[in-house]
Amino acid sequence: MSNGLQMDSVTYGSLLSVCASHKECNEAAKYFQKMKDEGHSANVYHYSSLLNAYSADKNYEKAEAVIEEMRSAGLVLNKVIYTTLLKVYVKGGLFEKSKELLKELEALGYAKDEMPFCLLMDGLAKSGHLLEAKSVFDEMMEKQVKTDGYSYSIMISAFCRSGLLEDAKKLASEFEEKYDKYDIVILNAMLSAYCRAGKMENVMSMMKKMDDSAISPDWNTFNILIRYFCKEKLYLLAYRTMEDMHSKGHQPEEGLCSSLIYHLGKTGAHSEAFSVYNMLRCTKRTISNALHENILHILIAGRLLKDAYVVVKDNAGFISQPAIKKFSVNFMRSGNVNLINDVMNAMHSSGHKIDQELFDLAIARYIAKPEKKELLLWLLKWMPGKGYAIDSSTRNLILKNSHLFGHQLIAESLSKHLVMSKKVKLHKENAR
Structure with a gap:
């Protein structure tokens, strides 16, 4: 390191772990090599982190080289290493290799829980091999592999994505009967399916089930519901849902906010549109220039001129001159008389040349x-x-x-x- 501090194997292990979690494959490889060059021995933890990085990069050849290096070094390949290698194969679309490795995991006694099966199942399902994914699921059930429900979530989501709603409902009912519980992933999967099918009764039923099970909605839950309510033109319900989403600390997408703001404005819900705009501003993300101008037009239409003044004052550089002129004329005619001078000053400070019409008004x-x-x-x-x-x-x-x-x-x-x-x-x- 440039400051002269000595790096030990523990520090390198932490760096490798961070690189893997941020999908920085090349950086992980550099740190791993540097660690060895400095004479530190690599242990299973180091190799596991490096494999995780390669799984993000889908680089199975480098992953296999790591496995060979471990064997040459006399290190024992434990469950974590094998499972991580399985992840590399699955992400790389090497499903035949994945199936072979899963059998090896079973033979070694490393597949007594659902995680290895779930990795393969999820990869197959997301690659369009739904029948093969279901076959892995059925095999797992037949072998009575211990499950916490993750495997059910994967298959229910897969059925929903493929439009096989009845299959998804059947599997969800089986899960509920077997475990007497739902988790947020399954509920979101079912909710998404019902929303796509436009089944309002079932959507409400899923929301009630969430309440009855004391399961808190997550970001995905809110996102699914808001999109659905917008599709059904229930814009005020979408707004209330976004309010709830915001109050629970979840950040809505700008695109979703922009769409809802537009529709609220068109239906005359001007103050609600401004509220959504402010929710988005609270996220501290950069807002598109068009959105500042859109909300300004909505506020002018709703005669919310004091709020419009705040938008102009804070974002004049992102708003077109015609839009600012439209705002200023409306404000001079009917805005709060006590703020007229403030508006004049703000406009001049933003570089807008004030014309005689505004002074006359x-x-x-x-x-x-x-x-x-x-x-x-x-x-x-x-x-x-x-x-x-x-x-x-x-x-x-x-x-x-x-x-x-x-x-x-x-x-x-x-x-x-x-x-x-x-x-x-x-x-x-x-x-x-």
Whole structure:
């Protein structure tokens, strides 16, 4: 290591384990070689971690080389090593080799529980060899291999993926009768199948079974349900489910959120759409530019202009100028009058050039509310300092109502605008 600290075999073992868990096959191989180069002996744990890395990379040739090296070193190949090698074969699609190795595991007494069978079964099922997967399952049942239900979960999921709902239901009933329990994997598999088939009654039944069994829904459960409710156009139910998902600490996908936001907006559930947007923001993930603009249009349509202001203030750089203009016109016309100056300042700070129409609308709002005198005077003072000036028609309107705000204060403010107007006019002429 660059800092001069000595690495021991335990440290190397930890590094190999981390590399394997992150599927860093090449890094694992480098650390393993470096460990040997430094004179440390590799034990079964080191080899097991290296094999795990190769299983992620589906590199059965390197895995077999590791096995030969272990044999040459006189190391005993235990259950973990054989099972990891089986995983490499399965992930590489080498099912004949996998079946042979499983027989070897059985002969050695290393296949008394379901895990080796499940590895092969899952690999076969996901590769489209459903009948072969079921054959392994039946063989396992016939041999009365100890199971905690994982094998049932694999087959139920496989049947569901293939659209064989009745087979999935039959196997789930068999599992329930045999073990008097469900687990989250089986429930999710069944739930997914019922959702794909559009069987609302069964979906509700599975959810009740989850409650009765005191099984907490996981990320997959919520994801299945939200997609289903959206497909059935039950958007508020999908929203409530996403609320529950968020409250339990699960992070929804951006794509799912975007879809739900769009549909909620179309059905007039504007505040619910904004709530989903905020849930997504809480995940601290980067949100697509389009989503900021979409939620802005939804908030404008719902007259939720204060919330729209927050979106613009925080994300103006990601929103198109036409969308910002649409927001600002709507806000000047009917937004909270107390926030008009804040909106003006935020827009200017974000690089948006404020046009005369917006100033006209804002000043007209203030003139209609003489009690907002201080806000009008602030705006009139702020404008020249930022390079803005009101036009002659707006100046005349203010003068006409100057008695409401104080003749002297108005006169002082307008004189500055007159100076700024001349500067702007001169600048335009010189630019020609």
